[in-house]
Amino acid sequence: xxxxxxxxxxxxxxxxxxxxxxxxxxxxxxxxxxxxxxxxxxxxxxxxxxxxxxxxxxxxxxxxxxxxxxxxxxxxxxxxxxxxxxxxxxxxxxxxxxxxxxxxxxxxxxxxxxxxxxxxxxxxxxxxxxxxxxxxxxxxxxxxxxxxxxxxxxxxxxxxxxxxxxxxxxxxxxxxxxxxxxxxxxxxxxxxxxxxxxxxxxxxxxxxxxxxxxxxxxxxxxxxxxxxxxxxxxxxxxxxxxxxxxxxxx
Amino acid sequence: xxxxxxxxxxxxxxxxxxxxxxxxxxxxxxxxxxxxxxxxxxxxxxxxxxxxxxxxxxxxxxxxxxxxxxxxxxxxxxxxxxxxxxxxxxxxxxxxxxxxxxxxxxxxxxxxxxxxxxxxxxxxxxxxxxxxxxxxxxxxxxxxxxxxxxxxxxxxxxxxxxxxxxxxxxxxxxxxxxxxxxxxxxxxxxx
Numbered sequence: 001x002x003x004x005x006x007x008x009x010x011x012x013x014x015x016x017x018x019x020x021x022x023x024x025x026x027x028x029x030x031x032x033x034x035x036x037x038x039x040x041x042x043x044x045x046x047x048x049x050x051x052x053x054x055x056x057x058x059x060x061x062x063x064x065x066x067x068x069x070x071x072x073x074x075x076x077x078x079x080x081x082x083x084x085x086x087x088x089x090x091x092x093x094x095x096x097x098x099x100x101x102x103x104x105x106x107x108x109x110x111x112x113x114x115x116x117x118x119x120x121x122x123x124x125x126x127x128x129x130x131x132x133x134x135x136x137x138x139x140x141x142x143x144x145x146x147x148x149x150x151x152x153x154x155x156x157x158x159x160x161x162x163x164x165x166x167x168x169x170x171x172x173x174x175x176x177x178x179x180x181x182x183x184x185x186x187x188x189x190x191x192x193x194x195x196x197x198x199x200x201x202x203x204x205x206x207x208x209x210x211x212x213x214x215x216x217x218x219x220x221x222x223x224x225x226x227x228x229x230x231x232x233x234x235x236x237x238x239x240x241x242x243x244x245x246x247x248x249x250x
Numbered sequence: 251x252x253x254x255x256x257x258x259x260x261x262x263x264x265x266x267x268x269x270x271x272x273x274x275x276x277x278x279x280x281x282x283x284x285x286x287x288x289x290x291x292x293x294x295x296x297x298x299x300x301x302x303x304x305x306x307x308x309x310x311x312x313x314x315x316x317x318x319x320x321x322x323x324x325x326x327x328x329x330x331x332x333x334x335x336x337x338x339x340x341x342x343x344x345x346x347x348x349x350x351x352x353x354x355x356x357x358x359x360x361x362x363x364x365x366x367x368x369x370x371x372x373x374x375x376x377x378x379x380x381x382x383x384x385x386x387x388x389x390x391x392x393x394x395x396x397x398x399x400x401x402x403x404x405x406x407x408x409x410x411x412x413x414x415x416x417x418x419x420x421x422x423x424x425x426x427x428x429x430x431x432x433x434x435x436x437x438x439x440x441x
Contacts, residue, residue: 011422012415012418013418015418015422015423015424015426016403016417019334020335021403022402023403023404041322045322046426046429048323048330049323049324050428050429050432051331052326053432054378054393054398055288055289055330061279061280061282061283061286061287062287065287065304066276068305069279069309072305073272073312074272187321205265206316208261216265217271233321234316234317235316
């Protein structure tokens with residue numbers, strides 16, 4: 001078994017792999033090829049979508065299964081990736097965006113959770129109906145309404161190059177990246193939003209390569225800054241990249 | 251057809267999951283829990299085990315929402331892929347020997363026939379069934395055994411007494427042809 005399959009070998013296995021039908025002793029060699037072959041990853045994604053249609057057989061989700069899931073997540077809040085700010089490299093205010101360097105060594109990573117998310121999750125529960133309403137209302141409408149609301153906090157992330165992004169923060173901690181001039185990235189790259197809360201740099205969300213109106217959630221009372229970096233697709237736990245745009249509280 | 255809008259909604263929904271909205275996870279479950287549970291149940295032949303798998307998949311999304319990338323595919327296919335993978339892991343694990351033996355007892359001798367009947371009668375939506383009917387019989391059986399049976403392509407090759415390379419090719423070409431057939435009816439996930 002080779003350490004890594006060549007392109008032809010890998011292609012031949014993509015259908016089987018999409019159906020989880022590749023034996024374990026071949027999986028690693030295939031996955032090594034997939035890691036750097038966009039063509040194979042694209043074909044695999046197509047096969048998986050087709051497989052997904054094959055499985056679409058039962059329309060309704062059993063409520064008792066959800067009950068057990070809800071019981072579990074009440075005890076397991078989601079793990080927002082949080083990192084400590086080990087070192088900041090500041091430059092002149094004009095270049096604040098380029099200077100927003102996020103560095104976190106593994107030794108200083110702490111399991112601190114972001115703002116209100118760490119609060120009792122039970123207090124944050126919403127009904128499915130209300131969320132559905134929220135989802136059915138286009139986010140850009142919600143963000144536009146927030147932009148026009150004098151009660152919301154509004155910050156503008158800037159850069160030396162002139163790129164910017166406007167963040168609005170609702171009193172309940174919901175935030176939107178309402179407007180931006182960020183350039184679209186290649187498919188294998190993504191923008192990632194970071195917040196500084198109590199001196200810690202926290203990932204506030206992976207935004208995708210061409211963000212639309214993006215919601216996030218944070219303790220609106222405690223933030224000290226925001227930055228957006230460019231990262232590999234999927235985002236990172238900590239970044240050493242310069243910020244594309246950034247804003248710091250005075 | 252999977253629309254861009256739906257992909258964006260998936261991404262926004264999962265983003266909300268990542269910010270701690272339990273209701274967002276509930277909405278994910280409402281939208282996709284049926285097929286996810288149905289697939290696990292069909293593979294494992296045990297509602298209790300299927301429940302465990304669905305719970306695991308949903309909790310994984312709750313804890314690691316960043317694993318889903320809306321640019322790479324739909325949330326539905328992501329969840330189904332996770333469910334299929336975990337179910338197959340369970341089927342193939344040593345600890346599931348009893349499950350496998352019971353399952354194989356039902357499937358082994360007449361694997362192709364019994365599975366095909368069930369798939370056609372219960373599992374496939376009409377439009378997918380129509381597309382499947384246009385595949386070569388060899389392609390169709392290979393896909394059914396691998397996906398709904400949870401067999402590796404080597405196991406499928408043995409069950410069908412066919413060379414392994416042929417089975418690999420049939421699965422791939424069958425999926426490609428299905429994609430094309432579903433595209434004609436406006437149902438292809440990716441054009």
